[in-house]
Amino acid sequence: MLVESSKGRAPSRFVIALLIGLIVVIWAINFITAKIGLRSFPPLTMASFRVCAAGLVMIPFYLGVRRLRLAAFASQEGAGASAGGRGPRRGFTWRDAWTFLYLGFFGVSVNQFFFTLALHYTSVSHSAIIVGMGPIYVLILAVMLRLERATWHKAVGMVISFAGIAVLASEHGISAHSPSLLGDAIAMTGSVGFATYVVLGKRVAGEYDALTMTAYNHFAGALILLPLGIRQAWLLGAGNWRAVPWEAWAAILYMGVFGSAVAYLLYYWLLRYLEASQLSAFTYLLPVLATILGILTLGEKGSWMQLLGGGLALGGVYWTESGRASKQAG
DSSP: OEEOOOOOOOOOHHHHHHHHHHHHHHHHHHHHHHHHHHTTSOHHHHHHHHHHHHHHHHHHHHHHHHHHTOHHHHOOSSOOSOTTSOOOEESOOHHHHHHHHHHHIIIIIIHHHHHHHHTTTSOHHHHHHHHHTHHHHHHHHHHHTTSSOOOHHHHHHHHHHHHHHHHHHTTTOOOTTOHHHHHHHHHHHHHHHHHHHHHHHHHTTTTSOHHHHHHHHHHHHHHHHHHHHHHHHHHHHHHHHHHSOHHHHHHHHHIIIIIIIIHHHHHHHHHTTSOHHHHHGGGGHHHHHHHHHHHHHHOOOOOHHHHHHHHHHHHHHHHHHHHHHHHHHO
16 A cells, blocks of 8 residues: 655645635534434434444445545645655554554544534534533643643633533533533533644644555544444334334434535544644634524524623633734734
């Protein structure tokens, strides 16, 4: 197998904006499809099936994109030196396997599994707002890994954001037995997993083309959760398999094809040209669109507490990111 890096020429701002918008729409619909699937599948079954399906879908997706030679995503020309100063590398090494394994664990196993599981216990709006705090999680990890420095401006933004999460958690009363609180905590775990994937993935973004990284991360993530998926399939039983409506299977298929394969491929490709914090900032739009879709398609009801909590959480993200932008401009 050939593993090569490829930076290539940066796309135009219009193309970047268009692709980010497409990712936002795909992931907003992802919340709705997960809720639809959870009507028919137990949460552990739905979550593990989603991850395993994503890994399975990536096999024909990977082969198809390579055969079509879509150079933007699977370029093997003009690789040059990677971000770390290394040139293209031939062959599959143990270092590559380890890279795919830990990125697959955080970006696929943890993120996708807990994202799906959380929606069994909490609403689309709660989950979307927590996911929308992605830039805050990225910042915290970047500071912990000494990739960025902590400042008072950033600290204030984080406090505001987490105050918003506290308001959301108190909407139905704070209790250790509150399903919403449990779901919010699970959603945050998944979102932190994706933030870890973004920060660690940025370090190796110049070493692999987007298709190779996306495919092998999903293969690794699916293998990690395959034993659980097999167990849940066995517990579901043949009789219950036939009783599952087509909408539930369509939900898993959508999450595997679009929510995972297509969206991750575009995300990782964009990660080569943008800073991790810049790319994660698109989540400003995700909670808004996902909440609107949840109200229109699932009949979810909004509240003033959600509006206040969401406003604080996303306001804190904006405050933090505006401080970064002004510092970079200066």
